[in-house]
Amino acid sequence: MNTSPDTNPDAMAGENAGKSAGHYTSGNTGHIHPISQVTQELYRIFAKMGFEVAEGPEIETEFYNFDALGVAKDHSSRDMQDTFWLKETGPEGERLLPRTHTSSVQVRFAQKNKPPFKIIAPGKVFRNETTDATHEAEFYQIEGMMVAKKVTMVDLKETLKTFALEFFGPDSDIRFRPSYFPFVEPGIEVDVKFKGNWLEVLGAGLTHPEVLKASGLDPEEWQGFAFGMGLDRLVMLKYGIPDIRHLYSGDLRVINQF
Amino acid sequence: MLISYNWLKTYLKEDLPAPADLADVLTLGIFEIEGLDTHTDMHDGVETTDAVLDVKVLPDRAPYCLSHRYVAQEVSALLGMDFVLPSIEDFETTDAVDLARNLKVTLNQEVLDAKACKRYVGRYLENVKVGDSPTWLKKQLELLGQRSINSIVDLTNYVMLECGQPLHAFDADLVEGDIQVRFAREGESITLLDGKVVALNPKIMVIADDVGLLAIAGIKGGKKAEVTGDTKNIILESACFKSSLIRHTSQAVGIKNDSSKRFENAVTSERAGLGMAMLTSWIAKLHKDIDDGDALKISDAVDVHPYPDTDKVIISHISKINERLGLDIPKDTVTKILTSCGLGVVYDSEHEDRIMVTVPVYRSDINITEDLVDEVGRIYGYDKLDENVSDDEAGREGDAGENGEASVKNGEHGGKISSLPKNKNFYYHNLIRSNLRDAGFSESYTYTLVEKGLSPLQNPLTVERAYLRDSISEMLSKKVLPNVRNLDLLGLKKVQMFEIGKVFGKSATGESVTQDVMQRERYSLALALAYTKKPKNTDLKEELKNTLDGVLESMGTKATYESKFTEVVGDAQTPCVGMILEVDLDPLVDVQQDEVSGLDVEEFKDVTFKAVSTYPFSVRDIAVFVPGENLPADEVLGVIKLSLSKEQRSLLVTSTLFDVFTKRVEGEPVRTSYAYRLVFQAGDRTLTELEVVSAMQSISDGIAKQVGWEIR
Numbered sequence A: 001m002n003t004s005p006d007t008n009p010d011a012m013a014g015e016n017a018g019k020s021a022g023h024y025t026s027g028n029t030g031h032i033h034p035i036s037q038v039t040q041e042l043y044r045i046f047a048k049m050g051f052e053v054a055e056g057p058e059i060e061t062e063f064y065n066f067d068a069l070g071v072a073k074d075h076s077s078r079d080m081q082d083t084f085w086l087k088e089t090g091p092e093g094e095r096l097l098p099r100t101h102t103s104s105v106q107v108r109f110a111q112k113n114k115p116p117f118k119i120i121a122p123g124k125v126f127r128n129e130t131t132d133a134t135h136e137a138e139f140y141q142i143e144g145m146m147v148a149k150k151v152t153m154v155d156l157k158e159t160l161k162t163f164a165l166e167f168f169g170p171d172s173d174i175r176f177r178p179s180y181f182p183f184v185e186p187g188i189e190v191d192v193k194f195k196g197n198w199l200e201v202l203g204a205g206l207t208h209p210e211v212l213k214a215s216g217l218d219p220e221e222w223q224g225f226a227f228g229m230g231l232d233r234l235v236m237l238k239y240g241i242p243d244i245r246h247l248y249s250g251d252l253r254v255i256n257q258f
Numbered sequence B: 001m002l003i004s005y006n007w008l009k010t011y012l013k014e015d016l017p018a019p020a021d022l023a024d025v026l027t028l029g030i031f032e033i034e035g036l037d038t039h040t041d042m043h044d045g046v047e048t049t050d051a052v053l054d055v056k057v058l059p060d061r062a063p064y065c066l067s068h069r070y071v072a073q074e075v076s077a078l079l080g081m082d083f084v085l086p087s088i089e090d091f092e093t094t095d096a097v098d099l100a101r102n103l104k105v106t107l108n109q110e111v112l113d114a115k116a117c118k119r120y121v122g123r124y125l126e127n128v129k130v131g132d133s134p135t136w137l138k139k140q141l142e143l144l145g146q147r148s149i150n151s152i153v154d155l156t157n158y159v160m161l162e163c164g165q166p167l168h169a170f171d172a173d174l175v176e177g178d179i180q181v182r183f184a185r186e187g188e189s190i191t192l193l194d195g196k197v198v199a200l201n202p203k204i205m206v207i208a209d210d211v212g213l214l215a216i217a218g219i220k221g222g223k224k225a226e227v228t229g230d231t232k233n234i235i236l237e238s239a240c241f242k243s244s245l246i247r248h249t250s251q252a253v254g255i256k257n258d259s260s261k262r263f264e265n266a267v268t269s270e271r272a273g274l275g276m277a278m279l280t281s282w283i284a285k286l287h288k289d290i291d292d293g294d295a296l297k298i299s300d301a302v303d304v305h306p307y308p309d310t311d312k313v314i315i316s317h318i319s320k321i322n323e324r325l326g327l328d329i330p331k332d333t334v335t336k337i338l339t340s341c342g343l344g345v346v347y348d349s350e351h352e353d354r355i356m357v358t359v360p361v362y363r364s365d366i367n368i369t370e371d372l373v374d375e376v377g378r379i380y381g382y383d384k385l386d387e388n389v390s391d392d393e394a395g396r397e398g399d400a401g402e403n404g405e406a407s408v409k410n411g412e413h414g415g416k417i418s419s420l421p422k423n424k425n426f427y428y429h430n431l432i433r434s435n436l437r438d439a440g441f442s443e444s445y446t447y448t449l450v451e452k453g454l455s456p457l458q459n460p461l462t463v464e465r466a467y468l469r470d471s472i473s474e475m476l477s478k479k480v481l482p483n484v485r486n487l488d489l490l491g492l493k494k495v496q497m498f499e500i501g502k503v504f505g506k507s508a509t510g511e512s513v514t515q516d517v518m519q520r521e522r523y524s525l526a527l528a529l530a531y532t533k534k535p536k537n538t539d540l541k542e543e544l545k546n547t548l549d550g551v552l553e554s555m556g557t558k559a560t561y562e563s564k565f566t567e568v569v570g571d572a573q574t575p576c577v578g579m580i581l582e583v584d585l586d587p588l589v590d591v592q593q594d595e596v597s598g599l600d601v602e603e604f605k606d607v608t609f610k611a612v613s614t615y616p617f618s619v620r621d622i623a624v625f626v627p628g629e630n631l632p633a634d635e636v637l638g639v640i641k642l643s644l645s646k647e648q649r650s651l652l653v654t655s656t657l658f659d660v661f662t663k664r665v666e667g668e669p670v671r672t673s674y675a676y677r678l679v680f681q682a683g684d685r686t687l688t689e690l691e692v693v694s695a696m697q698s699i700s701d702g703i704a705k706q707v708g709w710e711i712r
Helices: A034-048 A076-080 A104-112 A153-168 A209-214 A231-239 A244-248 B005-011 B019-029 B068-079 B109-113 B135-143 B151-163 B243-253 B258-264 B270-291 B318-325 B331-340 B369-380 B382-388 B424-438 B473-485 B540-555 B586-590 B633-643 B646-651 B689-704
Strands: A020-022 A059-061 A096-098 A117-126 A138-148 A173-179 A184-194 A197-207 A223-230 B002-004 B033-043 B046-055 B105-107 B117-126 B167-171 B179-183 B189-191 B197-199 B205-208 B213-216 B234-241 B302-304 B312-317 B344-347 B354-359 B495-503 B522-531 B564-569 B577-584 B618-627 B652-663 B671-680
Touching: A034 A117, A034 A138, A034 A153, A034 A231, A034 B424, A096 A117, A104 A117, A104 A138, A104 A209, A138 A153, A138 A231, A153 A173, A153 A184, A153 A197, A153 A223, A153 A231, A153 B318, A153 B382, A173 A197, A173 B019, A173 B369, A173 B382, A184 A223, A184 B369, A197 A209, A197 A231, A209 A223, A223 A231, A231 A244, B002 B005, B002 B068, B002 B135, B005 B046, B005 B068, B019 B033, B019 B046, B019 B068, B033 B135, B068 B151, B068 B331, B105 B117, B105 B302, B109 B179, B117 B179, B117 B270, B135 B151, B151 B167, B151 B258, B151 B270, B167 B213, B167 B270, B179 B234, B189 B213, B234 B243, B234 B270, B243 B258, B312 B318, B312 B369, B318 B331, B318 B369, B331 B344, B331 B354, B331 B369, B369 B382, B424 B495, B424 B522, B424 B540, B424 B586, B473 B495, B473 B522, B473 B564, B473 B577, B522 B540, B522 B586, B540 B577, B577 B586, B618 B633, B618 B652, B618 B689, B633 B652, B633 B671, B633 B689, B646 B652, B646 B689, B671 B689
Parallel strands: B105 B179
Antiparallel strands: A020 B652, A059 A096, A117 A138, A138 A223, A173 A184, A184 A197, A197 A223, B002 B046, B033 B046, B117 B234, B117 B302, B167 B234, B179 B205, B189 B197, B205 B213, B312 B354, B344 B354, B495 B522, B522 B577, B564 B577, B618 B671, B652 B671
């Protein structure tokens, strides 16, 4: 503290000056976006189980986003995801698109890396959907994939249960429900029990033999599981954020709370 | 698909659980129930109740489950009930005698070549009475969201809901010549039943007679041979059209309906025969109720079936099914489950473990062992996986064996999965995040889809989001000013933001624009800094570069970079001096060492989001002299807050200590001044001046009560 008889306030501001408390801030330094925070927390959870981060491009070929995953061109499964397409085509004339899911990382990674492996792939995805409180045309997903000699539904459930207990807390639980994604068989939805309610949080299943084949792997030798979930949804559930658009607003009244 | 609970009951010999319980059984056992409504109806003093389940049928099960018949079968499988599917023989009604017309159906060569029509079953009926449908039929259709038209049309819809086969009826006297299935000719158009005229093209398949068009195949009937109250004789159609062709046509003509939906989802061809038998049988039954049905004459069905499907056989193993699930379900149980799904199971006499599974045509979703795993797993119950799920925390931390031989459990298989190297981007990007956070910067995530750029979308949602972004700066610059406006509310003197994300523009290092979009995709880092007015001796560009240099130094290897600056300016309401620095991030990460160790992610604290008020805020400054020099600043703020009523306190959203100084004057006691900026805001209204003034008055009163305290 300054000891001069009288002082210029600006120069004399004590070490507490600038300290702020309030509704929209949780401290004085900067803030890391909640999507980044949750991504890192998921990494911590899955890394303990042996997963490492893999990446894929945001602009994908039709092959990696759809065909290699068994989402055939003229099949109604294409309707499950509203797709943006780029005007530009790839060097071989292939159709290009902002990826509709992080599942596009599966075959890309498996073609280049020798199993066994366990990966998670967080990243941005795009859907041609009108924006509202729970829908965005751009959002984040995290994909998970394990390939080894023997992979079972029990392994999948163990992995996802560990995730749920760590992320949603010791009172949470999970359940599997039958569902359909062309790149897994069986395909399931995973509900998480959070604060007493069952919430639809993940899609998952055992890697379809055709996906292993597209990855250059022999399905007689290798097996896998895959799962995917919306990061934004996890963020919204964890922090009680009611509107997905808050996450992309660049509004420090939102970000500086975290 | 809407499913009537009472209709399901007619298929099953045993009682069904209550509708809500049945919905749970289906949700956990086969498909999600998206809605459940109960309907009560009074008719002739008798009250009847039915429940309608909105079943979300996904593409794998859509070929058979867009029908009450097969949903009933699934219910019986899940509940372990005895069930026999009514077969086509249960419906056959043929008594062909002395008919005036000899129906002929031709599939033309292009249609055959394109396998566009797998089957066409036609039938001619004479002396048909077309009138109002009986009440039960009308009500059943209305309950399931269909409009009653007349008895014949209603029955085609009813049978479609029953067995999943789209059906159509033509007025036979308005059909000139034979029925032909062909592609439309260039320039042809058709007037549909609803009066809409649709221009056709040679990619669209039609049903035609010798003269004109009767229907767009699989989509909708035409006006020409519409069945009305005057109709005496009819031709029924029950066909199987190629799914991709109907999909394209539906998109091309902009018509989506119950028929197109079922064909798009590849309703199987055996159903065309079944649908015709069921429909004919219902028409005969209805006529018997009217006038003993004596006059009605029914021809043999004309069945053109160039591409018949046959049952499939899958060779599988009980052990393999169990192995994929991770369970040990007895052979008998597996067999019982598969049989309940309508599959035939035959044991191999030479291999105890091997089974031959016969898959009927309608289960086009079942092709490989994994599909059997799905059926067994869901019907046995995925909750039973828990019996083999390790509860031992430590057990889950392990990995697959060295030879890749399974699985998550460590103890059982030993060894670790060949560990992948840490992802450099992920590691270093997070390090940059932490360092920038410590330097006072907050992270934004803004849109990739923006108003202009090098790479346009073919089908944008809006013109504002029609291109991939070339840079982060363009969108980030729009986010700066609103935050400058809120600086007091945020308790900040300047806006500091950053973003890491993919961009698709020409790179800052001058890479060629001729690269394709996938080559141009790269990570970018943008840092924004903005003040309401430029502080003395501050160069924003320098300040940003110094921040970035500090971050790069802490990463290890410092690479040089090309800076791209974007200025941010204020507007009439909000003065602002701002700058954004953007750099290509990949080269800065590439030079870093590959070996990174540890988990290297932070643990973040738990936060509960507080709603952002959309109402204006009011700012007041207050400075308080307090005796001495050792009082913690928080205590001053504490007094300020306690001076406010509870209601007023909830309006004080931000308080920032912006100045502290100690005054020493000879002969006077030492005093310290604490200056606070207080921001008031309500979540549900605009505060009145009076509310703010009275809050400040409360503070003045509170401070006056403290001995030796004084407002400056």
